[in-house]
Amino acid sequence: MLLVNPGFDDSDSSYAPWTGSAFIDQDNPQAGSQAVAIIWNNGQSNNGGYMKQTLTNLNGDYEFSYYYQVAVTRTGLSSTCSLQVKIGDDTTVPRNIDLVVGEWKSGSVSWSSAGETVAQADVELAITCTGDYDRIGINLDSFAFTRVCST
Structure with missing residues (x-):
């Protein structure tokens, strides 16, 4: 596993070395x-909103996986949220994202360095919400960025 602190469990006051616009939540983690x-x-x-970490010296095929959970939703009819991964x-x-409070859901994205060594790359999960809402809360947990070996 290449990410540092992928489950945000290393400290109860910080999610370093991640940067982002989130806060630590101990109420209902997916794991840890x-x-x-x-x-x-x-x-x-x-x-x-986003969470981002910089990785170095990537070469090969990788998979970035994550979990998200809609935890709070007080929305109007036109509210939408979308999740996007940048590597x-x-x-x-x-x-x-279906704005219904419920269970944790998983997602994953495949990525390749296309035969090159990438000296530095940000791995970022970003969520954008628009429309008529009073409050929306989305939890994130159990990130992983793993090398995929060819068979």
């Missing part, structure tokens, strides 16, 4: 003792 939560409140000018210069198509 903690997750992180991103909260959107009505009237916020910033409708995006280096590559960005996935946004994935719609």
